[in-house]
Each structure stands twice: as C-alpha cells, then as structure tokens.
Amino acid sequence: MSELLKVPTMAEFMEQGKQPEVLFWVGCAGSFDDRAKKITKAFVKLLNKAGVEFAVLGTEESCTGDPAKRAGNEFLFQMQAVTNIEILNAYEVKKIVTACPHCFNTIKNEYPSLGGNYEVMHHTQFLKTLLNEGRLTVEGGKFKGKRITFHDPCYLGRANDVYEAPRDLIQKLEAELVEMKNCKRNGLCCGAGGAQMFKEAEKGDKEVNVERTEQALEVKPEIVAAGCPFCNTMITDGVKSKEKESEVAIMDIAELIANAQDL
Amino acid sequence: MQYLPNILFLVLLVLGIGYFTRNVKKLIRNIKLGHKIDVSDNKSERFKNMALIAFGQSKMVRRPVAGILHFIVYVGFIVINIEVLEIIIDGIFGTHRIFSPIGSVYNILIGTFEILALLVFVSVVIFWIRRNIIKLQRFWKTEMTSWPKNDANFILYFEMVLMTLFLIMNATDVHFQAMNSGNVVSQYIAPWFSELSENTLHIIERTAWWLHIAGILVFLNYLYFSKHLHILLAFPNTYFGKLRPKGELNNLEAVTKEVKMMMDPNVDPFAEPAEDSDEEIPAKFGASDVTDLNRIQLLNAYTCTECGRCTSECPANQTGKKLSPRKIMMDTRDRLEEVGKNIDANSGEFKDDGKQLLGHYITNEEIWACTTCNACTEACPVSIDPLSIILEMRRYLVMEQSAAPMELNNMMTNIENNGAPWPYNQMDRLNWKNE
Numbered sequence: 001m002s003e004l005l006k007v008p009t010m011a012e013f014m015e016q017g018k019q020p021e022v023l024f025w026v027g028c029a030g031s032f033d034d035r036a037k038k039i040t041k042a043f044v045k046l047l048n049k050a051g052v053e054f055a056v057l058g059t060e061e062s063c064t065g066d067p068a069k070r071a072g073n074e075f076l077f078q079m080q081a082v083t084n085i086e087i088l089n090a091y092e093v094k095k096i097v098t099a100c101p102h103c104f105n106t107i108k109n110e111y112p113s114l115g116g117n118y119e120v121m122h123h124t125q126f127l128k129t130l131l132n133e134g135r136l137t138v139e140g141g142k143f144k145g146k147r148i149t150f151h152d153p154c155y156l157g158r159a160n161d162v163y164e165a166p167r168d169l170i171q172k173l174e175a176e177l178v179e180m181k182n183c184k185r186n187g188l189c190c191g192a193g194g195a196q197m198f199k200e201a202e203k204g205d206k207e208v209n210v211e212r213t214e215q216a217l218e219v220k221p222e223i224v225a226a227g228c229p230f231c232n233t234m235i236t237d238g239v240k241s242k243e244k245e246s247e248v249a250i251m252d253i254a255e256l257i258a259n260a261q262d263l
Numbered sequence: 264m265q266y267l268p269n270i271l272f273l274v275l276l277v278l279g280i281g282y283f284t285r286n287v288k289k290l291i292r293n294i295k296l297g298h299k300i301d302v303s304d305n306k307s308e309r310f311k312n313m314a315l316i317a318f319g320q321s322k323m324v325r326r327p328v329a330g331i332l333h334f335i336v337y338v339g340f341i342v343i344n345i346e347v348l349e350i351i352i353d354g355i356f357g358t359h360r361i362f363s364p365i366g367s368v369y370n371i372l373i374g375t376f377e378i379l380a381l382l383v384f385v386s387v388v389i390f391w392i393r394r395n396i397i398k399l400q401r402f403w404k405t406e407m408t409s410w411p412k413n414d415a416n417f418i419l420y421f422e423m424v425l426m427t428l429f430l431i432m433n434a435t436d437v438h439f440q441a442m443n444s445g446n447v448v449s450q451y452i453a454p455w456f457s458e459l460s461e462n463t464l465h466i467i468e469r470t471a472w473w474l475h476i477a478g479i480l481v482f483l484n485y486l487y488f489s490k491h492l493h494i495l496l497a498f499p500n501t502y503f504g505k506l507r508p509k510g511e512l513n514n515l516e517a518v519t520k521e522v523k524m525m526m527d528p529n530v531d532p533f534a535e536p537a538e539d540s541d542e543e544i545p546a547k548f549g550a551s552d553v554t555d556l557n558r559i560q561l562l563n564a565y566t567c568t569e570c571g572r573c574t575s576e577c578p579a580n581q582t583g584k585k586l587s588p589r590k591i592m593m594d595t596r597d598r599l600e601e602v603g604k605n606i607d608a609n610s611g612e613f614k615d616d617g618k619q620l621l622g623h624y625i626t627n628e629e630i631w632a633c634t635t636c637n638a639c640t641e642a643c644p645v646s647i648d649p650l651s652i653i654l655e656m657r658r659y660l661v662m663e664q665s666a667a668p669m670e671l672n673n674m675m676t677n678i679e680n681n682g683a684p685w686p687y688n689q690m691d692r693l694n695w696k697n698e
Contacts, residue, residue, distance in 0.1 A: 009693070026695075028683040028684055028685065031692045032687045032691075032692075040695055056693065059690050063682050065678070067675075067678070068674075068675050070635050071657060071661060071667060071671045072549065072657030073662065073667075075518055075522065076675055078515075078519055078522040080678065082523070083526075105508075109507065109511035158510075158637045159637055160508050160509075160510050188581075189636035189638065193635050198670055198674035199631075199670040199671050201582075201584070202584045202586070202628050203583075206583055208634065211581060211582050
C-alpha cells in the first residue's frame with residue numbers, strides 16, 4: 001500500500017519550476033508519532049485520490065513552536081516561527097493544510113505578524129471543500145448507521161470557531177452523529193493543550209483525558225472521532241484506562257473517510 | 264430651618280458622589296499601573312461587542328436560570344434608576360414627586376418600577392437560596408473564602424432592602440395611594456399600614472424615602488470595595504475585550520526584535536544602540552507582578568464578579584487541580600489593591616514590600632496546570648481573559664527564571680535541537696512515507 005503514496009516535496013516541485021496547489025503541513029506528531037502517522041497517511045491517500053497537487057516540506061519542516069510558546073518560551077517560539085516562515089516564503093507558499101489544530105492555529109494566527117501570511121485550513125475544512133467541489137466523493141460505506149461522537153479539539157473549536165466542517169464530514173458518512181454533554185464551544189479539553197502533552201499533570205483527583213473519555217463513553221459511541229493527533233492520543237489512553245478499547249475505536253476524520261472508501 | 268432637609272440631602276448627595284469619585288480616580292490610577300496597550304482599533308466591532316455582551320447580556324443567558332434572573336435584576340436596576348432622578352430633584356428642591364403632574368405616563372412608569380421591584384426582590388431571594396441553601400458548587404470553591412462569600416450576600420441584602428424601601432415608600436404615600444394608579448404592587452402592601460394615622464404614615468413614608476436614597480448612595484460607594492463593580496466595568500471591559508481568535512496568543516515584540524537580530528548575519532551584536540532610538544527595553548519578559556500586566560488585564564481583574572463560570576468550565580479545576588481562573592482574577596485584583604494602598608501610604612511612590620503576585624498570591628503549580636483550552640474565556644459573561652495572565656506568568660517563569668518543569672525543559676531542548684518536541688532527528692521527518 002505505502003508505495004502507492006505520492007508525497008512530493010516542495011523542493012521537488014521547485015526543481016520542476018512548479019507550484020503545488022497546497023502545502024500539506026504534516027507537523028511533529030504527524031511525522032513521528034506512530035498513531036498520528038496513520039492519520040497522515042490516510043489524509044495523503046485522500047489527497048492522492050482527489051488528485052490534489054500537494055507538497056510537503058519534508059526534512060525542511062520544523063516544529064511550529066506552539067508547545068514552546070504555550071510553555072512560556074516566546075524566544076524559542078519566535079525562532080521556530082521565523083525559520084519556518086523564511087522557508088515557506090522562499091517557496092512562495094500561499095495555501096497550507098494541516099491535520100493538526102495546533103499547527104493550524106499557530107500558522108494561521110501567530111505567524112502573520114512575524115511575516116508569514118498564508119491561507120491556512122484544517123484538513124477537515126479542506127476535505128469538505130474537496131467534497132463540495134466533487135473532487136472527492138464519499139458514501140456511507142462501512143460507517144453507515146454507526147454511532148459516532150466528535151471530540152472538538154480546543155484549538156480548532158473554541159480557538160478558531162471551526163465546529164461544522166468535521167461534523168459535516170461525519171454526516172456525509174451517513175453515520176449517526178451523537179453529541180457529548182460538552183460539545184462545540186463548551187467542549188471539554190482532552191488535557192494535552194498548552195504543552196501539557198509533554199509533562200505530567202499537576203496533582204489532582206483525576207486526569208483530564210479520563211474525564212473527557214467518560215463524557216464520550218456516556219453517549220455509547222462505537223467510534224470517537226477526533227480531529228487532532230494529540231486529542232487522539234489522549235482519548236485513546238482514556239479509553240484504554242476504562243478497558244473499552246475493544247468496543248470503542250478512536251479515529252481521525254481523515255481515517256474515517258479514507259476507510260469508508262477502503263483506501 | 265425649613266431648608267434643613269434640603270441642605271441635609273445636598274450634603275448627603277455631595278458626600279456620596281464625592282467619595283465615589285475619589286475611589287473611581289483611585290481605580291483609574293491603579294489600572295494605569297499596568298502597561299499601555301493599543302486598543303484604538305476596530306471601534307465599531309468593539310461597540311457591537313459591548314452592546315451585545317454587556318448591554319444585551321448575550322453570554323449571561325447561556326446559563327438560562329442564572330441568566331434570566333440576572334436579566335431581571337439588571338433591567339430592574341437600570342429602569343428603577345429613572346426614579347432616582349425624581350428622588351434627587353425632590354430632595355434638592357423639597358418637592359414631592361415632581362414628575363407626577365405628567366399624569367398617566369407617570370403612573371405607568373411607577374407601575375413598571377413597582378413590578379420590577381417585586382421581580383428583582385424575588386430574583387434576589389432566589390439568588391440567595393442558590394448560594395446559601397442549594398450551595399451551588401461554584402460558589403463554594405476554595406477561593407470563595409469568607410469575604411467573597413459575604414460580599415456576595417451583602418449585595419443581595421442591599422438589593423432586598425432597597426426594593427422593600429421603595430415599595431414601602433409608595434405604599435405609605437397617602438396621596439399616591441389615593442390616586443390609585445401606578446400602585447400596582449404597593450396597593451397590596453398599603454393595607455398592612457391601614458391602622459396607622461396619616462401622620463405616622465407620613466413618618467414611615469419619609470423614613471423609607473430617606474433610607475432608600477441613602478441606601479443607594481451607600482451602595483454606590485460599596486461598589487469599589489466589592490465584586491459588584493462589574494455593573495459599571497462590564498461595559499468598558501467588553502468594549503476592550505479580545506477581538507482576535509481565542510487561539511491567538513500575542514507575539515512579544517521585544518522578543519521579535521531580538522530574534523530578528525539573532526537571525527540577521529549583518530547585525531553587529533556589540534554595536535551601541537543608536538542614539539535616537541527611543542526603544543524601550545523591557546525590564547523583564549512576562550509578568551511576576553501586577554505592574555507587569557497590561558491595563559486591560561488589570562481592568563479585567565476589577566471587572567470580575569466572581570461568578571465562577573470560568574472555574575466551573577476549567578478542565579484543570581474540574582479534575583481537582585489547584586488552578587482556578589477565577590482565583591487568578593481575584594488574586595490580581597487583591598494584589599493590585601495592595602500595591603495601590605502601598606502607593607497611597609508612601610506618598611505616591613511604591614515602596615517594595617517584598618511581595619509579588621506570582622509566589623505570594625498565585626503559585627507555580629496553578630500556572631502550570633493550565634491547558635490553554637480557552638474554556639474560561641468562553642465562559643466569562645464579560646470578556647475577561649485569565650489565560651493571558653497565566654501565559655504572562657509562564658513567560659516570566661521560563662524566560663526570566665528558567666523555572667519550567669523539567670519535562671518541559673526537555674521538550675524545549677528537543678525543539679531547539681531537532682525541530683520537534685520529541686528526540687527525533689529532523690532528517691527523519693519524512694520517513695513515514697515509506698513505512
């Protein structure tokens with residue numbers, strides 16, 4: 001399967017004197033985390049299927065600086081940002097899509113004042129556009145009638161008011177979309193944001209991801225859909241801690257759509 | 264001697280408004296201890312936010328029970344205050360119900376006031392029950408120590424008493440009751456006093472009238488010491504509220520300059536700064552005390568009415584961590600007041616008291632528990648941003664003190680060395696393609 005993936009780099013496009021339609025910003029999780037790599041590949045399969053001329057930065061990509069900034073290290077953040085912006089601007093990148101809401105938020109909102117101005121889309125928004133333009137079609141397939149609940153990533157939802165794109169995609173699968181008691185602008189964090197992913201939580205009486213997982217399990221879903229590699233990890237751990245991993249799957253929206261088509 | 268009441272009233276009025284003005288000046292002085300911040304942009308959007316969020320209470324009603332009750336009290340407060348205008352004119356000129364000659368309109372107005380007064384009274388009683396009998400969790404969190412709890416109850420008692428006085432004043436006003444128009448509520452209270460002589464009624468009416476206006480002036484002056492300041496500050500606070508997406512955290516300009524300099528090979532790092540450069544070198548990165556925060560953040564602190572919606576939505580707080588966004592705001596205000604008093608006591612000059620906001624009020628443990636999820640800013644009915652204060656304190660801890668938790672230092676070292684928060688080689692970034 002994997003040899004079928006077409007993943008050109010910006011450098012390769014440049015060599016041919018061409019510009020891709022969009023730059024796919026893979027992100028650190030999407031590049032290195034075993035679970036998130038599957039999401040990356042699922043999204044690439046969809047891009048390939050839709051015939052989207054995209055490119056990645058590959059080894060020229062570096063952390064956006066999001067966790068450093070949120071940990072308080074503004075120096076490191078801006079060093080990362082300025083370096084990334086130099087590369088993006090050198091390639092004359094106009095449009096960026098990413099499957100990570102943290103990269104999405106940082107590039108979209110925090111890069112412009114440092115000289116990086118791009119049209120930035122979350123992959124769920126991009127996939128929705130592909131469907132609307134008829135470049136990608138999706139039918140219910142194996143997810144028809146399945147009970148799916150969507151966990152709003154803070155950096156997609158509250159941070160940037162994107163609530164509908166992921167839900168529209170789930171509905172396209174003809175699945176039964178069920179909402180948790182805290183959803184959309186009231187969505188409960190998975191516990192990973194603000195650099196928490198990289199440290200132990202402070203002393204408390206519960207882990208945030210367990211609290212969120214309990215909310216998800218309350219609505220008895222077959223699948224918890226996520227739109228963020230970090231949320232994905234946190235909810236997966238939560239479901240494991242509840243020993244429900246055989247009953248409930250945690251899948252990214254890109255994986256749902258790719259799987260529905262047996263890609 | 265016949266002008267004695269007029270003079271007394273005027274003195275009361277001048278004292279009440281004078282002391283309030285003095286405290287408002289102090290409040291402005293304290294807010295100005297913060298950094299300047301440019302909020303002169305997007306005036307129309309700002310007015311719209313103020314109209315919707317503060318005037319229109321759009322975020323209050325997201326919790327319908329508290330929202331509707333609050334709406335009643337809010338409307339009651341604004342509308343009944345029209346009556347205060349009449350009271351002030353009557354008080355100064357010794358008139359009685361100076362507006363009553365306008366006839367039916369007057370009666371409709373007073374009738375509305377009376378209905379609102381009753382509704383406000385009932386709402387306030389329900390508020391009191393929610394706090395003290397039902398004991399809603401958010402009113403009993405650890406930061407709700409004795410003063411915050413008492414403050415909240417005092418406000419409710421104040422409102423109950425003021426509304427009662429207003430209705431009694433109308434009920435015992437023989438002429439007003441005789442007109443039998445506009446006394447929608449007070450006509451049912453009047454019979455309680457029916458045994459009394461006209462003279463006694465007049466004494467009760469006058470007493471209620473005086474206590475009512477005196478109560479209003481006392482309440483006005485209570486504001487500065489109370490969480491109730493929100494009734495005024497909610498308006499500027501929502502006007503100055505954040506307009507950018509919630510996920511966008513500000514880029515520190517001072518850092519940008521240094522980073523650009525570091526990245527620019529043509530810059531001589533040992534060069535003397537240009538003589539005409541008026542660039543301010545910041546004393547420190549981030550914030551450890553209130554004077555490191557900006558003026559909007561300090562206005563936020565005075566605006567907070569400690570409703571606790573932020574804390575009840577906070578994932579860290581919900582899972583038993585020490586962080587409470589409300590406490591961040593309460594601490595900021597307490598420290599700012601302390602700094603203000605220090606300045607007053609030392610003839611206009613702050614004398615180091617060996618204390619800071621971070622450390623003496625807010626602990627590192629609280630600061631590091633935040634997931635930056637913005638649940639608090641979304642929940643706040645008056646556009647307060649506790650997250651921005653938390654971030655400034657993290658900046659101070661990391662950039663001034665190198666005091667990040669060890670795991671975060673590892674994460675940052677990884678980003679610095681290999682461009683990812685984990686120890687993977689940047690050259691392996693595309694390996695997933697072939698796996």
